[in-house]
Amino acid sequence: MKVAVLDLKAEYAELREEILPALDRVCRNAAFVLGEEVEAFEKEFADFCGTKHCVGLSSGTAALHLGLLALGVQADHEVITTPNTFLATAEAITYCGAVPVFVDIDPATANLNPKLIERAITPRTRAILPVHVYGRPADMDAIREVAVRHNLRVLEDAAQAHAARYRGRRAGALAHAGVFSFYPTKNLGAYGEGGALTTDDDQVANFARAARSHGQTARYEHEFVGYNYRMQGFQAAVLRVKLRRLYAWTARRQEIAREYRRLLAGARLEIPADDPRDECVYHQFVIYVSNRNAVVTQLATREIETVVHYPRPVHLQPAYSSLGLPPGTFPLAERACERALSLPLHPGLTPEQIQYVAKAVREIVGEK
Ligand SMILES: Cc1ncc(COP(=O)(O)O)c(C=O)c1O
Structure with a gap:
């Protein structure tokens, strides 16, 4: 699929x-x-x-x-x-x-x-x-x-x-x-x-x-x-x-995110936390995995597209090398950029697609 x-x-x-x-x-x-x-x-x-x-x-x-x-x-x-x-x-x-x-x-x-x-x-x-x-x-x-x-x-x-x-x-x-x-x-x-x-x-x-x-x-x-x-x-x-569609589209994104969280619970990955007082609108659904390249490749073989947001933090981009901030300056952002992977999430995803993606991710990363 x-x-x-x-x-x-x-x-x-x-x-x-x-x-x-x-x-x-x-x-x-x-x-x-x-x-x-x-x-x-x-x-x-x-x-x-x-x-x-x-x-x-x-x-x-x-x-x-x-x-x-x-x-x-x-x-x-x-x-x-x-x-x-x-x-x-x-x-x-x-x-x-x-x-x-x-x-x-x-x-x-x-x-x-x-x-x-x-x-x-x-x-x-x-x-x-x-x-x-x-x-x-x-x-x-x-x-x-x-x-x-x-x-x-x-x-x-x-x-x-x-x-x-x-x-x-x-x-x-x-x-x-x-x-x-x-x-x-x-x-x-x-x-x-x-x-x-x-x-x-x-x-x-x-x-x-x-x-x-x-x-x-x-x-x-x-x-x-x-x-x-x-x-x-x-x-x-x-x-x-x-x-005029944004309320409905946002609600659908949030529903899909809840479903992903449910289906991925216990898998060997992490998901950034939502504060219950706030509403995240899931522009991206990001998971953190340790062996990202392998996960991307294996998802691609199952025809599941993913994107990395972002492969490199801004201070490590060549565009900002003049700031002189070497790797290790912001370790938590750097670690996030090494592990972040955005799964498909848009209001048009079907329940079957959501289940297919979650099942594939689970199989690839394994259990905690
Ligand atoms: C966090 C953030 N800031 C700024 C921008 C820049 O917006 P635009 O591409 O419309 O110039 C983007 C867009 O990708 C973004 O994601």
Whole structure:
């Protein structure tokens, strides 16, 4: 039985009757960049997250960049973040001329460990950038507490966490501002690149609205040198169709995760823990195994696709070799990257596929 990590073709087949008229509306209005669809999506997504503002942008990376600038991150500042993330989290810090300062993860959750933040703070520290990795909320109360004590700003990287909840509140509404990616593979994915910044802060939102469009505050009035980071009408139109499904899709992801946990209980592997007060949205279902390469190969021979998130932590990527952080600097993130394996999880998985995957994993890794 073939099991893919994702099936965007099947998803399109389900949505086609709604997507095509939505794209047609964009063409008929010729609102290809920003425009009505983007404004409508911004309003709907802000309501969804429970924030005052949502600013539609061209990617999650653009949203991280503008979010950091809006919070005052400048050249020579430091921003504290996790090494267990996609490179974009650190890149956005570098775009500001600032320096990413990593702290190790809590192995139980794979997220940044708030207990380690304080010792990484220096007079140059301006902000903390936690990532809700795999869709599991970082411990935001503990992070906010440190931020308040040291007068730091907090930006949430919620690129993998659409609809996640922390203590009842949605990702994107848990800090000074939140960042989302709508890359096609995300839980809420566009049909191309897209991103958004969410915030309750008028100044942050106003800055991002101007900065995404060459620093314009009115047509051809350029207050400052900005960027071309605008969201496209087509992407907003697709996202509006999919947003209506997001509750149901998220509930299905959570149900599949519970089923995997049940079927894998007692097998020789570990699974990051969920806090019962929060809601993980399972962008990835990650297991930790000791002999990962062999597991990947054996699953592939049974036509089960897997992905590794992430094979190397950011501080060990060649792109950040200039930071001079050798292997062993963040042992828990490094260990996670050596063992993490993402199993197929998307709302279209059938009960038979879930059982097939779990049974195969169990047979391959053995019992505890
Ligand atoms: C944690 C994280 N941050 C940032 C990004 C960047 O988003 P985008 O690809 O939309 O620029 C991603 C996307 O892969 C991500 O997973």
